[in-house]
Amino acid sequence: MLLILFILFVILLVGVLYKANKNTKDVVINNILLEETAGKSLSKPLRVLHLSDLHLENISVSPQMLSKSIENYPIDLITITGDFLDRKGSIPKLIPYLEVLGNLKPRFGMYAVFGNHDYVLKGESFHRLKKTLEENGCKTLQNEHLTVEVEGCKLNIIGIDDFSTNRSNLLRSYEGVQDGYNLVLTHDPNIVLKMKDFHFDYLLSGHFHGGQIHWPKPYHLIKMGKLVRMKMVKGLHYHNGKPFYISEGLGQTGINIRIGSRPEITLHQIS
Numbered sequence: 539m540l541l542i543l544f545i546l547f548v549i550l551l552v553g554v555l556y557k558a559n560k561n562t563k564d565v566v567i568n569n570i571l572l573e574e575t576a577g578k579s580l581s582k583p584l585r586v587l588h589l590s591d592l593h594l595e596n597i598s599v600s601p602q603m604l605s606k607s608i609e610n611y612p613i614d615l616i617t618i619t620g621d622f623l624d625r626k627g628s629i630p631k632l633i634p635y636l637e638v639l640g641n642l643k644p645r646f647g648m649y650a651v652f653g654n655h656d657y658v659l660k661g662e663s664f665h666r667l668k669k670t671l672e673e674n675g676c677k678t679l680q681n682e683h684l685t686v687e688v689e690g691c692k693l694n695i696i697g698i699d700d701f702s703t704n705r706s707n708l709l710r711s712y713e714g715v716q717d718g719y720n721l722v723l724t725h726d727p728n729i730v731l732k733m734k735d736f737h738f739d740y741l742l743s744g745h746f747h748g749g750q751i752h753w754p755k756p757y758h759l760i761k762m763g764k765l766v767r768m769k770m771v772k773g774l775h776y777h778n779g780k781p782f783y784i785s786e787g788l789g790q791t792g793i794n795i796r797i798g799s800r801p802e803i804t805l806h807q808i809s
Contacts, residue, residue, distance in 0.1 A: 558751075558795035562598035565607055565788075566800040570774060572781060572808045578719040578739050580809050582689040585612060587642070588804040590619040590725075590744025591787025592635065593655065594628040596794040599801055601634035604788075607803055608642065614688075615646045618676065619744045619785065620653025620700065620725035626663040629670055636674035646686050648676045651697045653725035653745065655791070657705070679723065681707040685716055692718025696738070701726035702745065702762070708736050721808070727770070727784045728763035730777045740808055741782035748772035748786030752798030772799070 587608065599607075616639050622632055639648055650671055659667055671678050679697020686693050694715050699705035706729055720738045727743035749756030749771055759766045765784075772784050786802040 558797050559598075561796040561799075562790055562794055562801060563603075564800050565599055565603065566786075566802050567607060568773075568802060568804045570783065570804060570806045572740060572774075572806060580688055580691045580693065580719055583807050583809040584646075584688060584693070585614045586721075586742075586806040586808060587611070587613045587616045587639075587644070588619070588742050588783070588785055588806055589617070589639075589788055590742075590785035590802075591621040591653070591747060591789055591791075592618075592623070592632070593621055593787070593789030593791050594623040594631045595625060595789075596791060597789035598794065599788055601638050604635060604803075605638045605641070608638075611642075611805060613642045613644045613805075616642065616644045616648035616676075617721075617723050617742055618648070618650040619723055619742055620651050621655040621744065621787070621789075621791075622653075622667065622671075624655040624658040626659055626666065629663075629667055632667075632670055633674060636671065636676060640675045646688060646693070649695050649697065649723060650676050650678050651723045651725055652678070652680065652700060654700050654702045657700065657703055681705070681710040683711060683715055685718065688719075692716050694718045694720045696720055696722045698722060698724040698729055700724075701729040701732075706732075708733065712736055719808075722782075726763070727782060728765050730780070730782050731764055733780075734778065738780055738782075740806075741780070742785070742806070743782060744785040744787050746771050746784055746786075747790065747796075748784075748799035748802070750790055750792075750796055750799055
């Protein structure tokens with residue numbers, strides 16, 4: 539009897555793991571129409587593609603799959619909020635993904651910040667990651683910002699470095715920011731709890747993977763900051779009336795499975 543129960547348990551476990559791995563290929567495309575808030579607005583809606591947490595060591599979405607998923611969407615701006623990889627040998631794998639994104643020809647460019655896994659790389663290896671992004675059309679931001687003109691309005695793209703590894707510097711990130719629409723890119727969304735005196739109109743982030751294993755609840759995320767305890771793990775949220783988005787990410791970390799979450803591509807329309 540015990541042997542039969544053990545065999546049934548093994549069969550069930552194998553089935554669950556098979557489905558959990560299959561989930562990593564089931565990409566969800568979420569369309570977010572951001573309503574006007576009390577902050578700044580743009581004269582014309584801006585279509586922003588947001589990716590996060592590629593984790594190229596554990597990703598089931600190929601460049602070809604990514605291309606097929608987004609090829610029919612008109613994109614004005616591309617944003618990537620960190621955790622590309624954590625092994626220097628994975629850097630060449632990033633190039634085909636950047637080529638797919640570059641083929642979309644976003645009118646206002648492609649921008650990225652780094653996450654905690656990227657900073658596992660040290661010295662020359664990290665420099666190589668940054669150089670690979672820059673050489674393939676992706677501007678990286680580390681506690682800095684730049685301004686682009688969007689139909690006569692100023693769009694400030696503010697890249698705040700990773701909060702979870704104590705690399706965030708809000709003063710430096712905002713130094714000299716012009717009056718305009720503030721779009722913040724950062725990896726760890728917990729930074730929003732420190733931004734009472736730093737205005738943003740919209741903030742894009744990742745880091746939590748939507749729990750990755752979100753069943754029955756993502757208890758394992760509890761060590762990852764206060765937002766988790768506030769039940770802010772994925773999707774659109776507001777803090778002090780200001781909107782921010784937490785992507786579930788495109789890849790996985792640890793083990794290549796997802797339960798109660800899916801790899802995510804997000805298309806935001808902001809105005």
